Amino acid sequence: MSGQKIGVYVCHCGSNINGVVNCSKVAEEAAQLDGVVVSKDYKYMCSDPGQEMIKADIKEKGLDRVVVAACSPRMHEPTFRKALEGGGLNGYLLEMANIREHVSWVTKDKEEATKKALALVKGAVNRVKYHQPIEEKEVPVNDATLVIGAGIAGIQAALQVAEAGHKVYLIEKKQYIGGNMAKFDKTFPTLDCAACILTPKMVDVGQNPNIELYTSSEVIKVDGYVGNFTVTVKEKPRYINHEKCTGCGDCATACIMKNRIPHEFDEGLSKRGAAYIPFPQAVPLKAVIDDQNCLLLTRKKCTLACVKACGRKAINFNQHETIHEFNVGSIILATGFDLFDAKRAPQYGYGRYPNVINGLQFERMTNASGPTSGHILLEDGTEPKSVAIIHCVGSRDENYNKYCSRVCCMSSVKFAHMVKDHTDAEVYEFYIDMRTFGKGYEEFYNRVQEEGVHFIRGKGAEVAQKNGRLVVKAEDTLLGQYREIPVDLVILNTALEPRVDAEKVAQTLGISRSADGFFLESHIKLDPVTTTTDGIYLAGCCQSPKDIPDSVAQGSAAASQSLAIIATGKVKISPISASVDENQCAGCRICVGLCPYRAIKLNEETLRAEINQAVCKGCGTCAAACPSGAIKVSHFDNDQLLAQIEGVLA
């Protein structure tokens, strides 16, 4: 490894690194290392002048290897690889020493930090000597897109890709699209009716020839990589022939289970039968048979009233699960949120006291097509005279979720307005902090304040029953006083939580979740739409709680990511892969069974293992197990790793 010309560049990152690590000392000492011909420190290596410095040194000083000691390679490795290429060197002749995330940001002692930074630089210099140029693989992109979840974010993404002329497979777990937004009545801050703005989009989804919609369906398997995913989808039987069903609802009227099962769409405020139409504007507007409650499907015994009632003979109990397979280039994940179950916070009496409801139930109540035809009513059918709205139920609470659910302040203000609009009731809002951050939000809050709503700054601590009336207990922190306020109706504005099956979905797609359970983005600020798996994008509340404008914006952003790779027609994929040295392979087959992608086969003629480069993803598990050291992993080979270990421990 002699005769190499290595350039070392130590980045100050302003004061981010230099404030803790003595960068000039690191550069000075790195200059003494074997093979290093240039060693410099500079304020911002990722800036234009920083990159130009590398390019110029490659050309003028004939560098053939480069070490950049800066931030995490997960952040800027692509940047510096491009800089090397700009100077005429292969990008893989770069090694980064992570002296920001792994040193300056986590170490208090400056001397210790400088010592550790130097150790990491030594490791990088040692390692880079063994680097080989690698050509990045380019693969064609399938121009279809898979969108998982047909709430507002998924619908927005699907429509945008489809309108650009490309195929979309839209997969929805429920029997209808629209997600949580379809249940809303009005939307803040403009009080647009949710159905009025959502329904046209839902209809567009149903009519767009580029969108293939699969309801009652779930993604069960994802194979492949960016540009070339193969997705397996399981479609549950609806027991309704979609071609024939007109959505007339005759089966729902006939079903002998009619008015006996709590209706999910109305959040349990109304009852339905086992055959039912989810809601009047449902897309697709087709009847549904609930296999958990249908007497024929559960007990094999029924009068078949629905079958007799259906004039179109659309009911078919012989339907089975169908498995579909799609090839797509990218995947947009928009699976939304679950509402925090207020029963988990028993102090609020949800499920115990009548007239304690959650926000979605209130939405259904105020919705003209909802269970009370838009009237705000107590269980006894009368109008409430006073209403309490409690913020942050399950959010900003160490016991449940630490995060702020973002939308509840504004929806609470909207609820207060709706109560004032529909009734003569007094309204009390219990809030910790009022967060009205969006366009037109603060103005809406001011307007509702003027409507005479009482805003009490203090977290609603408990809902109790006294003399047959509900009482909300709270500390009014502005008055410095404990208060008990008797009310007729309590609306709990509960947290937005990750879907219960988020873990399973993350595993199916091979993506990560953040500590709060929502799907993890590549970078919280600069890359909030992509995941760490290339070609899989996020939209809407599955990434974090957000309101409708933000969900729509992220849906569009995810669509444009997908359209961008379709427009390029090809993507670069990681060239890191394993290969077998035929002369060393003993044909023991250990690697064959270890490969998670079945990329390794034993060549029956030569009796040596062979790795299919198109399938190999470069994890290196085979190389780690090969007893004869015959398997090499490009860029993560033993020579490189051992040299690095020697360097960092020196």
Added chain:
Amino acid sequence: MSENFEPKILGILCNWCSYAGADLAGTSRLKYPANIRIVRVMCSGRVEPTLILKAFQEGADGVLVSGCHPGDCHYVDGNIKTLRRTPLISRLLTQIGIEPERFKQVWVSASEGEKFGKIVEQMVEDIKKIGPYQKKTGDALDTVAHEVYQSTKEVAATGEEGGSHCG
């Protein structure tokens, strides 16, 4: 053993979960001891005994291997191979006279920056208790490391089958 013994720890972290978790500890500005030196691999399944033996040969007092939680592996189940390999490595280390406490294998996800910091803290504390790893000349480590790494080539050269090795 000296009072102010600062152990040297090698951390071998998978790119997708644990390295990202260590990065998160950084972006969250969580402080943990500077005793750990991190080397990145794509998957914890890539970690072979050779790398761990090499670390001890080069003067490490402890080695930490971390991957994605079972079920979360970016490469389907590379981490399960790690899990299977871990007890074998521990046993190998014990056999050649290295305290098994010096080798730790954990799961850290991309969102567990805090957990990563705590693991490092704990490991430094634990190793401070058992003291520095003092490699003696001619001890079993060199022989075994040599055997594991070098002899593979001879095995191949003689065409002998190596089916008895652990995978």
